[in-house]
Amino acid sequence: APAGDTWLSQTGEGEIIAVADTGIDSNHPNLQNKLTGAVAWGRTGNDTSDPHGHGTHVTGSIAGNGHSSGGKIKGMAPGAKIFFQSLLDENGQLCDLELKLPDLLQQAYDQGARILNISWGASTESYYTFDSVAMDQFIYDHPDMLVMVSAGNEAVKRTDANGNDVVAFGSVGSPATTKNGLTVGASRSSRMQEDPEAIAPFSSRGPCKSDRRIKPDIVAPGTDILSTRSGAAPDRNFDRFYENAAYVFMGGTSMATPVVSGAAALVREYYRTQKGYANPGAALVKATLLNGTKQLMADSAMRGSDIIPNNNQGYGLLDMSMTIPNTHNQFTLAYYDSGSAPSLNFQRSGERRQFRLVLQQKTWIRACLVFIDNPALGGVQSDLDLIISMEGTVSKWTGNAGINAKDPLFSDVRSDFTNNIEVARIPEAEPAGYIIEVVATSMAHDGNLRFALVVTAGDDSATFSTVTL
Numbered sequence: 001a002p003a004g005d006t007w008l009s010q011t012g013e014g015e016i017i018a019v020a021d022t023g024i025d026s027n028h029p030n031l032q033n034k035l036t037g038a039v040a041w042g043r044t045g046n047d048t049s050d051p052h053g054h055g056t057h058v059t060g061s062i063a064g065n066g067h068s069s070g071g072k073i074k075g076m077a078p079g080a081k082i083f084f085q086s087l088l089d090e091n092g093q094l095c096d097l098e099l100k101l102p103d104l105l106q107q108a109y110d111q112g113a114r115i116l117n118i119s120w121g122a123s124t125e126s127y128y129t130f131d132s133v134a135m136d137q138f139i140y141d142h143p144d145m146l147v148m149v150s151a152g153n154e155a156v157k158r159t160d161a162n163g164n165d166v167v168a169f170g171s172v173g174s175p176a177t178t179k180n181g182l183t184v185g186a187s188r189s190s191r192m193q194e195d196p197e198a199i200a201p202f203s204s205r206g207p208c209k210s211d212r213r214i215k216p217d218i219v220a221p222g223t224d225i226l227s228t229r230s231g232a233a234p235d236r237n238f239d240r241f242y243e244n245a246a247y248v249f250m251g252g253t254s255m256a257t258p259v260v261s262g263a264a265a266l267v268r269e270y271y272r273t274q275k276g277y278a279n280p281g282a283a284l285v286k287a288t289l290l291n292g293t294k295q296l297m298a299d300s301a302m303r304g305s306d307i308i309p310n311n312n313q314g315y316g317l318l319d320m321s322m323t324i325p326n327t328h329n330q331f332t333l334a335y336y337d338s339g340s341a342p343s344l345n346f347q348r349s350g351e352r353r354q355f356r357l358v359l360q361q362k363t364w365i366r367a368c369l370v371f372i373d374n375p376a377l378g379g380v381q382s383d384l385d386l387i388i389s390m391e392g393t394v395s396k397w398t399g400n401a402g403i404n405a406k407d408p409l410f411s412d413v414r415s416d417f418t419n420n421i422e423v424a425r426i427p428e429a430e431p432a433g434y435i436i437e438v439v440a441t442s443m444a445h446d447g448n449l450r451f452a453l454v455v456t457a458g459d460d461s462a463t464f465s466t467v468t469l
Helices: 054-063 101-110 130-141 253-274 282-291
Strands: 016-021 035-040 081-086 115-118 146-150 156-159 165-167 182-187 218-221 225-228 247-250 332-337 352-358 363-371 383-390 396-398 421-429 433-442 451-457 463-468
Touching: 016 054, 016 101, 016 253, 054 081, 054 225, 054 247, 054 253, 081 101, 101 130, 115 253, 130 146, 146 253, 146 282, 182 253, 218 253, 225 253, 253 282, 282 332, 282 363, 282 421, 282 451, 332 352, 332 463, 352 451, 363 383, 363 433, 383 421, 396 421, 433 451
Parallel strands: 016 081, 016 115, 035 081, 115 146, 146 182, 182 218
Antiparallel strands: 156 165, 225 247, 332 451, 352 433, 352 463, 363 421, 363 451, 383 396, 383 433
């Protein structure tokens, strides 16, 4: 969890997070009164218990209340509620969800969840599969539902002659190749003398096959994660034990994903309570999380690329201190979500939306654009571009600048036409006016392309306004 309750006031209060996993130890002291409901998809008698331990651990990382440790060991969003979907079958395996993923998503949505945690997937070597299409279709039809998906643990395939890990790019699973969900990879934690600037060697990497989209989207700590232990699970299912038997250590992108799911609940609460936005869209929550990320600098995080986004860390490490204003770091956060007024969604190619940010002092600027893409095979169907211009000068910053630099086919192309996420960051921006522009460079289908823009600046007296819609 972030630094206790010392600088982040949000707890996830008022949010329901769905967790689709092995099962849940509903009697665990840290999970008491957490469940709004639990449904068994794989066992008779609505048996949602957790003889594996994976689901209970994941749930504790999201919303554990810390009861067994005096509040010391708790989840990212201890004020949130959980709707649990148990997927364990009678043979102790995850049940077959072929062609059933839309039903799973719909059930979670109907139960009031607007965040769903999926810490599982199939090893499909970064192909955009029918499960990924089904997920993207659901989010396209329900744009206020954000689905978190673990990238997979398939990155290390072999070692070289010196015994070093050789990273397997193109190893992201399915449905983690989703365009509209949020794919989470694993960084190293600081425990066991690990380097927190590094990516876990097992964490699956992109790019996505056929369309070269960056994956994962974000990383969070995924090694030696301490969370709630299911009382029904055998010792062999855990990585190592803790002095307090209520908790246990596990690792994987499965453990990184709930960290981000809990963070998403804090972001939704922030928009509801601080900004008066009753139902923040998935693109807005996603853009907010990605806008606040920290770039990791270890070789494993930058291998094959000297910029972000890249296929090791995506857009970087989750960093709540830069995601929403807090007592540790006061800054201006401005946003625009076209879904709040659907008539303002992009309708055709060539349209643009312009916003103006005015800084009173020299500081940093960050911006992130996310759009909900049409769920079709063959990659991103539309292309929105993010451009920041400084008034009175020729200075210009483009989203995902430099992403094509090492691609021999597109090295002379400045804009990113591959991803439905773009970030632009200005480390030292002069006090001046800045025009932030979102351009519909191309749209595969006319009408109702939903997007969200998040802009932050270190000047808490900065102003943000709409210029052209």
